[in-house]
Amino acid sequence: EAGVTQFPSHSVIEKGQTVTLRCDPISGHDNLYWYRRVMGKEIKFLLHFVKESKQDESGMPNNRFLAERTGGTYSTLKVQPAELEDSGVYFCASSLQDGPVAFFGQGTRLTVV
Amino acid sequence: DQQVKQNSPSLSVQEGRISILNCDYTNSMFDYFLWYKKYPAEGPTFLISISSIKDKNEDGRFTVFLNKSAKHLSLHIVPSQPGDSAVYFCAAPKSGGGADGLTFGKGTHLIIQP
Numbered sequence: 001e002a003g004v005t006q007f008p009s010h011s012v013i014e015k016g017q018t019v020t021l022r023c024d025p026i027s028g029h030d031n032l033y034w035y036r037r038v039m040g041k042e043i044k045f046l047l048h049f050v051k052e053s054k055q056d057e058s059g060m061p062n063n064r065f066l067a068e069r070t071g072g073t074y075s076t077l078k079v080q081p082a083e084l085e086d087s088g089v090y091f092c093a094s095s096l097q098d099g100p101v102a103f104f105g106q107g108t109r110l111t112v113v
Numbered sequence: 114d115q116q117v118k119q120n121s122p123s124l125s126v127q128e129g130r131i132s133i134l135n136c137d138y139t140n141s142m143f144d145y146f147l148w149y150k151k152y153p154a155e156g157p158t159f160l161i162s163i164s165s166i167k168d169k170n171e172d173g174r175f176t177v178f179l180n181k182s183a184k185h186l187s188l189h190i191v192p193s194q195p196g197d198s199a200v201y202f203c204a205a206p207k208s209g210g211g212a213d214g215l216t217f218g219k220g221t222h223l224i225i226q227p
Contacts, residue, residue, distance in 0.1 A: 004156070031212045042115070043157070043202065045214035056207075056214060091156055100145050100206045102215065104156030 002026070004105035006092050012111045018080040021108045025074070025094030031055075032075050033095075033102060034067060038088040049075060061086075082112045116140045119203055119218035127226050132190040134221050136203030139184065143205040147215070148177060148188050151200045160201075161188070190223075198225045 007022045025032045034046040046065070047057040051072035060067070064083070069075040079086050089109050093102035118137045126132045136146075144165035149157035163170040163177045163186065170177050176189045190197055200220040206213040 033214050035214075035217075040219075042117075042219040043204075043215075043217040045207065045216065048212075048214045050212075059214070093156075095212055098212060100212060100215075101147065101159050101162060103159065104149075106154070106156045 004092055004094050004103055006090075006105035006108050008108060009106065010109045010111075012113060013082055015084055015112055016081045018078065019082055019110060021077045021079075021090055021092075021110070023075045023077070023092030023105060025092070026103055028096070029094035029103075030072070030097050031095040031102070032069060033093045034075070034077050035091040035093065035104075036088050037091065037107075038085075043091065046077075079110070082110075084112050086110060087112045115218075116143075117203055117205055117216050117218040119201075119221050121221050122219070123222040123224065125224045125226055126193050128195060129192045132188075132193045132197065132223055132225070134188040134190075134201050134203075134223065136186045136188075136218055137184055138186075138203075138205060140205070140216075141184075142208060143216075145206055146177070146179065146186050147204045148175075149202045149204060149217075151202065151220070157202060193223075193225045195225050195227065198223060 005024045032049040037043045045059040048055045049069040066078045089107040091107045093104045095102040147162040148160040151157045179186045202220045203218040204215040
């Protein structure tokens, strides 16, 4: 069974540009999450989808971040325009309907220069 | 306001000995806890969990202990092996159990010395 996959693995963009990160969850997992880890700090929750609906987006930093999960399958996280402080590793995770155990992807390392 | 705290950024243990990683929490609503292990350039991997109705959960070399009155949990690894060298994160679902997003600690970097 394929795990959670994220694309790209690395992205380097200039301040002011737009970047879109993609996450493919484990098949059949209704819950999809986005997290971010800024260098050396804790992994911080960004938002939670249940199927195609946003269940909780309390962790989204500001309106430069837009997450979508059309059709309840894969998800995208767009940052527009990117700022220097957006640099970090963005993780996607998915879980079954009721379970708290989430399975993580390998992350996308975003560097804004 | 950190609700999950791992106060030891790093821990060095000799191979074969016991590794004990600690985690404290402040939110009384938390009733389920997870430990994740993370290697460099990889995502966190689920290791073991415990529900608040238990005080111990064991899986092979890994045991998690929960002390609800002290709001403290610990992960014991016995015996420690070189492959255990990684960063360990303690986490809890934001609003208690269920499928809520997780609140993580900052992690403890465990180094197993040969």
